[in-house]
Amino acid sequence: MNTQQAEQLLMTEHTSWLKGIDQYKGELSSMQHKLEDFAKNAITRKASAKVEQFQNRFIRQREVIDELRHEIKQHENHLEKMYVPDTRIYVEHIDLRDQFTRFFDLFVEMEQDFNEFVA
DSSP states (O other), rough: OHHHHHHHHHHHHHHHHHHHHHHHHHHHHHHHHHHHHEEEHHOOOHHHHHHHHHHHHHHHHHHHHHHHHHHHHHHHHHHHHHHHHHHHHHHHHHHHHHHHHHHHHHHHHHHHHHHHOOO
């Protein structure tokens, strides 16, 4: 595989990640609306505390989404400026892939916890 093909493959993965991030951001907004509706009827202290806990988790997930999007865009900029093959760019890409996978796993876990809570 030549450098141009490798770069194209990395850019394709970036595009996939960015689409995924947009999807998760939409799901997060949807969960936030459900939580607000649920909170109107939450009368126990335990339920109110859990609502606050999910609000904090949602805030953190939005921060992670913004940070991850920034990292992906920075990596794209590095790729575009790469004139000769550089193994560091591939190591960075693997690190980004790991970050995205961790984000996805934690997001799914949070979503499952949330759905159990509001059910």
